[in-house]
Each structure stands twice: as structure tokens, then as C-alpha cells.
Amino acid sequence: MQQRQLWRSGALLSLLFLALPAPAQDESAKAEESYQPSKSIFIAEIRRTSFGIPHIKALNEASLGFGLGYAYAEDNFCLIADEILTVSGQRSRYFDPSQPSYPHWTAAPNLESDFFFRSVNDETNVKAAWNAQTPEVRDLLHGYAAGFNSYLDQTGSAHLPEACRGAPWVRKINEYDLIRMARRIALFTTSAMFVPAISSAQPPEQGARPAVAAPKQRLAASNALAVGGDRSANGRGIVLGQPHLPWINQLRFYQAHLTIPGKLDVMGVTLPGMPVVGIGFTRNFAWSHTVNTSAHATLYALELDSKDPTRYLVDGRSVPMSRREISVEVRGADGRLEKQTRTLYSTQYGPVLRYPDLGMEWSSTRAYAIRDANASNHRAIEQWYAMGKARSLEEVKQVNQRIVGNPWNNTVAADKDGRTLYLNISPTANVRDLAACEVEQAPVLYTLNTVTLDGSRQSCGWANDAGAPQPGIVAGRNLPVLQNRDYVQNANDSAWLTNLATPLTGFAPLVSREYLPQGPRTRQLLSEVRTHRQALGSADLQDMALSDKAFIASVVQDDMRRFCASRSWQPDEQAACERIGSWDGVAGLNSNMGYVYLRGVWEGLTAERDGLWAVPFDPADPVATPRGLAYADPVVGAKLAAALGAAAAGAKAAGIDADAKLGAVQLYSSAGRRLGIPGASDAMGALNTIDTDPPAEGALNVTGGTSYLQVVGFDDNGPVANALLSYSQSANPASPHHLDQTERFIRKEWIKLPFSEAQIVADPAYSRRIISRFDLP
Numbered sequence: 001m002q003q004r005q006l007w008r009s010g011a012l013l014s015l016l017f018l019a020l021p022a023p024a025q026d027e028s029a030k031a032e033e034s035y036q037p038s039k040s041i042f043i044a045e046i047r048r049t050s051f052g053i054p055h056i057k058a059l060n061e062a063s064l065g066f067g068l069g070y071a072y073a074e075d076n077f078c079l080i081a082d083e084i085l086t087v088s089g090q091r092s093r094y095f096d097p098s099q100p101s102y103p104h105w106t107a108a109p110n111l112e113s114d115f116f117f118r119s120v121n122d123e124t125n126v127k128a129a130w131n132a133q134t135p136e137v138r139d140l141l142h143g144y145a146a147g148f149n150s151y152l153d154q155t156g157s158a159h160l161p162e163a164c165r166g167a168p169w170v171r172k173i174n175e176y177d178l179i180r181m182a183r184r185i186a187l188f189t190t191s192a193m194f195v196p197a198i199s200s201a202q203p204p205e206q207g208a209r210p211a212v213a214a215p216k217q218r219l220a221a222s223n224a225l226a227v228g229g230d231r232s233a234n235g236r237g238i239v240l241g242q243p244h245l246p247w248i249n250q251l252r253f254y255q256a257h258l259t260i261p262g263k264l265d266v267m268g269v270t271l272p273g274m275p276v277v278g279i280g281f282t283r284n285f286a287w288s289h290t291v292n293t294s295a296h297a298t299l300y301a302l303e304l305d306s307k308d309p310t311r312y313l314v315d316g317r318s319v320p321m322s323r324r325e326i327s328v329e330v331r332g333a334d335g336r337l338e339k340q341t342r343t344l345y346s347t348q349y350g351p352v353l354r355y356p357d358l359g360m361e362w363s364s365t366r367a368y369a370i371r372d373a374n375a376s377n378h379r380a381i382e383q384w385y386a387m388g389k390a391r392s393l394e395e396v397k398q399v400n401q402r403i404v405g406n407p408w409n410n411t412v413a414a415d416k417d418g419r420t421l422y423l424n425i426s427p428t429a430n431v432r433d434l435a436a437c438e439v440e441q442a443p444v445l446y447t448l449n450t451v452t453l454d455g456s457r458q459s460c461g462w463a464n465d466a467g468a469p470q471p472g473i474v475a476g477r478n479l480p481v482l483q484n485r486d487y488v489q490n491a492n493d494s495a496w497l498t499n500l501a502t503p504l505t506g507f508a509p510l511v512s513r514e515y516l517p518q519g520p521r522t523r524q525l526l527s528e529v530r531t532h533r534q535a536l537g538s539a540d541l542q543d544m545a546l547s548d549k550a551f552i553a554s555v556v557q558d559d560m561r562r563f564c565a566s567r568s569w570q571p572d573e574q575a576a577c578e579r580i581g582s583w584d585g586v587a588g589l590n591s592n593m594g595y596v597y598l599r600g601v602w603e604g605l606t607a608e609r610d611g612l613w614a615v616p617f618d619p620a621d622p623v624a625t626p627r628g629l630a631y632a633d634p635v636v637g638a639k640l641a642a643a644l645g646a647a648a649a650g651a652k653a654a655g656i657d658a659d660a661k662l663g664a665v666q667l668y669s670s671a672g673r674r675l676g677i678p679g680a681s682d683a684m685g686a687l688n689t690i691d692t693d694p695p696a697e698g699a700l701n702v703t704g705g706t707s708y709l710q711v712v713g714f715d716d717n718g719p720v721a722n723a724l725l726s727y728s729q730s731a732n733p734a735s736p737h738h739l740d741q742t743e744r745f746i747r748k749e750w751i752k753l754p755f756s757e758a759q760i761v762a763d764p765a766y767s768r769r770i771i772s773r774f775d776l777p
Contacts, residue, residue: 042062043063045058047767048767049760051255051741051765052737053255054068055259061137062142065141066150069143071147073147074151075729077148077161078161078163080273081164081169083181083272089115089118090169092328092329094167094169094331095331096110108195115326119326120183121183125375126183130176132379133381138175142175145175147771152172181273182274186380186408188408189296189407190375191350194353203367204309204364220291221245221290221689222242222291222491222492223244223290223489224239224242224410225412225487226412226421226487227536228418228486229419229485231485232418237416237417238712239287239412239413241709246704248704249272252727252731266282267280268710281719281755283755285416286712286719287387287412288411288412289406291409292426294510295429296372296408297370297372297429298431298450299368300347301440302456304365306364310345321347322345323343324344328340347369349371351369352367368452371429374408379404379405380407383400387400401425404425404475412489420486421483422488422489422490424480427473428479429472429510430462431460434508437453438451438452465478480498480504484499487499491525492521492522494512494514494516495507496515497622500623517622517625519685520552521687537713544687547688548588548680550585550598550685552602553585555626555628556629557583557585557598559614560577560631560640563637564644566631576647579658587690588662588678595684596651597644600650600651602684605640606683612636613625613629650695654698655695662678665698666692668702671738675739675742675743678690688705690704690705708725709723710723711750719755721755722750722752724744726745727742729741
């Protein structure tokens with residue numbers, strides 16, 4: 001009765017929803033000077049279940065966003081407050097400008113980050129992104145900011161978590177701040193990988209220019225498998241989602257259940273500042289994402305005007321680069337603020353960048369620029385909200401083909417009726433004649449599809465495609481899709497082998513490349529599917545996800561044993577050989593150091609793997625090949641010996657105990673605790689990928705990897721979802737939900753998620769409250 005009265009009163013209040021202008025109060029960028037937020041009434045119901053998961057219900061988008069923003073602030077206020085500094089280009093005002101914002105992860109110092117984000121999140125770009133949002137998305141963002149600010153009003157800066165308690169950089173946020181955060185997420189695998197290269201690009205006449213570190217690799221990956229009714233035990237669909245992302249602020253997942261009665265009912269995870277579920281499930285279907293290999297950006301080699309290195313030639317015509325002065329406030333060693341100003345340069349393709357170590361220098365004759373599809377993709381929130389509202393997999397396909405807003409992901413999905421769906425639909429460069437326009441081998445960068453094009457010819461620009469939602473990208477209807485009742489999968493390779501029986505071929509190279517060796521996780525996943533002859537159930541997918549098998553061990557370990565037995569070794573090398581020989585091929589807590597040594601060998605051979613294989617890649621047998629090591633070949637033997645020696649020496653220098661178990665060495669440190677974490681590096685091909693720093697001080701310190709795990713099936717009553725959030729729900733060490741799921745993840749104890757009303761109310765940790773705010777004139 002009480003709930004019925006609440007919703008009746010809420011319905012009445014929704015009729016009073018007002019939209020009156022009010023002055024903005026943010027001083028972080030010029031965009032706020034002209035931004036006019038609306039006045040509103042917000043009412044949301046927040047119910048919490050075990051592990052702190054909020055189930056938020058509201059009558060409209062503004063109130064739903066309000067509830068999510070408030071709940072998120074309760075768990076991770078300092079995380080967003082810190083992120084706002086980054087995306088608004090204000091880190092150097094409060095922190096050491098020479099230090100990176102996230103140690104162990106990014107090579108960009110705060111000052112370079114500030115110049116970059118002041119540029120990409122300037123007034124023009126932020127306004128354009130805001131103006132492109134649908135009314136529903138605007139309401140979600142407006143409510144989210146209001147919920148976050150209400151928490152700050154009620155808590156007070158002096159009572160916030162320790163990480164930001166009383167900090168001078170804590171402030172209220174608005175919709176433009178959230179737009180900036182969404183833009184950062186959209187640019188994550190493209191321009192944001194080039195932060196120092198863009199922020200420090202200066203013409204050669206400027207004299208000394210700062211060094212630029214090469215971009216780090218392996219920052220995002222994932223596995224996803226959707227099993228259809230022809231393969232599942234009960235004839236319904238099952239989805240395994242296992243994204244691998246850094247365990248840090250920007251891409252830290254947060255579990256939530258969002259409901260607008262009669263319109264939206266979706267549960268899963270979201271990212272900081274995003275008022276939508278990005279990976280999850282509804283009553284009818286479930287989905288996950290993997291980072292795809294499509295070209296969301298391309299590099300352009302520019303032929304410069306011999307008279308002026310800030311002019312470039314296009315079809316023989318000299319074109320001036322555009323210039324913008326960007327100013328950043330910087331705190332000096334004495335605590336005083338000073339303004340630093342740089343001129344950043346851009347072209348018709350996009351900003352100029354320089355990576356001297358990768359052969360991309362700005363000289364008197366050559367410069368480089370990057371064109372990024374996601375710089376103009378303002379549709380990500382709209383895309384995920386449309387997926388959450390969809391009633392069927394067919395509608396999921398349609399809204400993706402129409403919006404093309406998912407910035408850099410594949411989608412793998414299945415429904416309650418046993419259908420599966422694969423989509424490789426994201427903003428992808430449309431280059432008509434790649435063979436004629438690719439001028440040089442691109443440096444080894446994050447994406448497999450990075451190419452360098454001839455910027456001196458207009459014909460090498462991106463071409464428009466009829467029906468595409470923005471210029472220069474491939475229309476959604478022309479991107480890879482596969483539907484069946486068997487299975488679809490992806491583990492960060494191209495669309496080619498989504499299903500072994502029905503390979504996807506015939507696409508442009510920048511969309512999907514074919515007949516190439518597959519990554520070890522793809523081979524592991526396809527091996528698992530192929531060897532499970534019996535019908536698959538949710539428990540089978542759970543076991544796959546956390547088996548900790550390192551696929552590379554299955555294809556090289558026997559030959560490494562033979563290689564080790566064929567030579568005499570120094571004591572440390574012999575110890576490494578013995579551990580590799582006795583290792584069980586699993587990166588479990590009780591596994592020996594053979595994993596660490598073989599990982600050292602394999603990762604040390606990253607640039608030296610050509611010719612290593614005893615059985616080379618065969619496109620007709622892409623799962624079983626390549627395999628074995630041609631160790632008897634003198635050249636290969638020399639490479640293996642050098643890599644083994646380096647791995648043994650590196651482990652010894654780092655203080656790794658050769659007799660230790662992996663659980664005592666591979667550690668996640670938080671809240672004064674050091675927890676052993678199972679799993680193997682991406683290079684080793686474990687579905688349970690765990691990324692670490694190089695060995696140091698006797699440990700491999702965990703920095704990322706498996707983040708949100710879900711296995712979702714269906715029965716007659718709806719979704720049956722089991723999940724784990726590897727780093728837990730709250731970044732606040734004082735929260736009871738800071739490491740509770742981490743401990744479950746280590747023990748492989750999955751959590752059954754409550755979704756129906758009966759399940760939510762029956763949860764042993766169930767709590768309920770109503771929050772509201774009335775912004776009236």
C-alpha cells in the first residue's frame with residue numbers, strides 16, 4: 001500500500017516537472033558559462049541487496065539518473081571527483097604536474113593530460129556533444145549530476161571518504177562534466193592512447209621538445225561467448241561476459257539495476273558517470289562486449305610545405321594547420337599557481353601528434369595527424385540506453401545498426417528463446433582504397449587495425465556512406481552481424497571466426513581482417529566450445545571463465561621441456577627449466593613458478609616470434625595452429641636461450657622465490673591487504689586474464705584484467721544470472737563492499753544476482769529508501 005501511494009504521488013509530481021533556467025556554478029571551462037541546467041523534481045527508490053548492489057526505480061529518466069548518481073556517490077564519490085579533474089584538464093592545479101594520474105598504467109603526466117583534455121573537451125566539443133543528446137539522455141545526465149550533488153550537500157566535504165575529504169578540488173558537477181567523462185571513455189582506445197603525443201606536438205623550429213613515451217599496450221580486452229538453444233542444456237540462451245580492463249578509476253565497473261516501470265528493466269554494470277547499463281541483461285536477453293579490431297582511427301602522414309612546417313600539401317595545394325592556444329593552471333613547488341600556455345596544431349584530418357621513438361617525428365618535411373571517429377561520436381549513452389530498453393535481440397541489432405554509437409566494442413548476446421547475436425558495429429573509418437592509400441607500415445600501436453594513410457591526397461580521406469550517422473564512417477548495415485542458434489564468440493580478434501562453421505568474410509580490411517593467426521584467448525575459447533560435445537549449461541561457462549588455463553602452455557610447453565633437456569644451463573636457468581617442466585599449465589594460486597618463467601620467456605619473445613613455430617599457422621586449422629617450437633633450428637634455439645636467460649635473470653633480480661606458489665607472488669594490494677590473485681597474462685592466453693606490472697620486490701602487482709564476470713541463462717521465470725566484480729563495488733577502503741567480491745573472486749564463488757521483485761525483497765541484505773530533491777523556483 002505504501003509503495004502504491006508513493007508511485008501515485010510520484011506520478012502526480014511528474015506532472016509538475018519544470019524546466020526553468022538557472023545559472024551554472026562551475027568554473028572549470030568556458031562551456032559552463034553558457035550552460036543553463038533545468039529545474040526539476042526528482043524522486044527515486046534505492047533498494048540495496050547483498051554486496052551493496054543498488055536496484056534503482058523511478059518514473060522517468062531524470063529521477064532514475066538521480067537515484068543512480070546518488071547511489072554511485074555513496075560508494076565511489078572520490079573516484080568521480082578525481083575523474084572530473086582529469087576530463088576538465090585541472091590536475092596540475094592541485095597535483096604535481098610531472099606525475100602520472102594513475103601510476104602503473106598511463107605514461108601521461110598530469111600536465112600533458114591537462115593540455116590534451118583542455119583541447120578535446122573544449123567548449124565547442126562539449127556543446128556539440130550535449131546538443132547531440134536525445135531528451136531522454138539529457139534527463140538521465142541531468143538527474144545523475146543532481147543525485148551526485150545531493151549526496152555532497154548531505155554529507156559535506158569534511159565527512160567524505162578519506163581519499164577526498166576536505167580536498168580543495170571537490171566540487172559539485174553538472175551535465176557537461178558527465179559529457180566530458182563520456183567523451184574520455186569514447187576516446188579510450190584511440191586519441192586518449194596518444195595523450196602526450198598530441199599535447200606536446202610542436203613544429204621543429206620550436207627547438208627542444210619533450211620526450212614522448214610510447215603508448216602502452218593491453219589496456220583493454222575481453223572474452224564473450226553466447227550459446228544458443230541448439231547447444232544449451234535447456235534450449236535457451238546463455239551468455240558469458242568477461243571483460244578485461246584496468247582495475248582503476250576511469251574504467252572501473254559498478255553494478256546496478258535500473259528500472260522505469262513499463263519502459264526499462266535492466267541489470268549489469270556501468271562505468272563512472274555513465275547513467276546507463278553497458279554490459280548486462282534484461283528479462284529477455286543478455287549481452288556482453290569485447291574490444292574489437294575495427295579501425296576507429298587512422299594516422300595520416302603529411303607532406304609539409306618546404307617553406308613552412310606548419311603547412312601541409314593536399315593535392316599540391318598548401319594548407320595551413322589550425323592553431324589553438326591552450327592554457328593550464330599549474331601548481332609550482334612553492335604552491336603558487338602559474339599559467340602555462342601551449343599552441344596545439346590540427347589539420348583537416350585531426351590533431352598533429354609525434355612519437356619519435358615509433359618513427360613519427362614532426363620534421364621539416366613530414367608530420368603525422370590522427371583522425372578519430374569517436375571524436376565526433378556523441379551517441380554512446382544513447383546506444384546503451386536503447387539496448388537496455390530493447391524488447392528483443394532483433395531490436396538490439398536494429399538500434400545498433402541505426403545509432404552506431406558503441407565506440408569500440410563487439411556485442412555478443414543471447415536470448416531466452418535460444419537465439420544468439422554477434423555485432424561488430426562501431427564507428428569505423430571508411431577508406432575506399434586502402435591499398436592505394438596506405439603509405440607505410442604503422443608502428444606497433446594498441447589496435448591491430450592502425451594504418452598510416454597518405455595525407456597528401458584528398459582521395460585518401462574518409463568517404464561518406466549512405467545511412468551512416470556521421471561523416472566518414474561505415475554505415476551500420478554494412479558491418480558484420482551473425483545470428484544463429486549455435487554459438488557466437490569473440491576474444492578480441494576480428495569478426496572472421498565468430499563461429500567456426502560460418503566464418504564472416506568479405507569485409508573491408510579496416511572493418512575485419514581474415515585468415516590471420518588468432519590470439520591465444522580466441523583459440524582457448526574456441527577449443528573449449530569445440531571439445532564440449534555435450535549440451536552446455538551455465539556451470540560449464542563459469543568453469544571456462546575461471547579455469548586459469550594458460551593456452552600457450554598447451555602449444556609450447558612440451559617443446560620447452562625438450563629444449564631445456566637438450567642443453568646445459570647456468571643454475572638460475574636450470575631452475576627456470578625445472579619449474580617450466582613441472583608446471584601444470586594453470587595459473588592457479590597453488591601453481592608453481594613455472595608460469596612466471598614461461599611467461600617471461602614468451603613475453604620476451606614478443607618481437608621475435610617469426611619462425612619460432614614448428615607447425616606454422618594454417619587458415620584451414622586456425623585453432624590448432626600455430627603450435628610447437630622449432631627449437632632445433634639454431635636461430636630459434638638462440639632466441640629461446642636468450643629469452644630463457646633473461647626471464648631467469650629478471651625473476652632473480654626482482655626477488656621472485658623460485659619455490660613460491662603463484663598465490664604468494666601475484667598480488668593485489670588495497671586497504672592495507674595483499675591478496676593472491678589467480679589468472680595469467682593476456683600473452684599467455686588465459687580466459688581469466690590478469691595484468692600485472694613486471695616482477696619487482698618479489699611480486700607481480702596486479703593492475704587489471706578480469707573485471708566484471710557474468711554468466712546469464714534463462715528459465716521459465718526469467719534470467720538466471722551469476723556474476724562477480726573482481727575488485728568489488730566500492731573504491732573506498734572503509735566500505736564493507738571494498739573487497740568482499742574480491743575475496744569471492746579469488747575463491748571462485750559466484751554470486752547469484754537478484755532480479756525479480758521477489759528475489760530482491762528476499763535478499764538477506766535487503767534495504768529500501770526513497771530519496772528526493774525539489775529544485776523549484
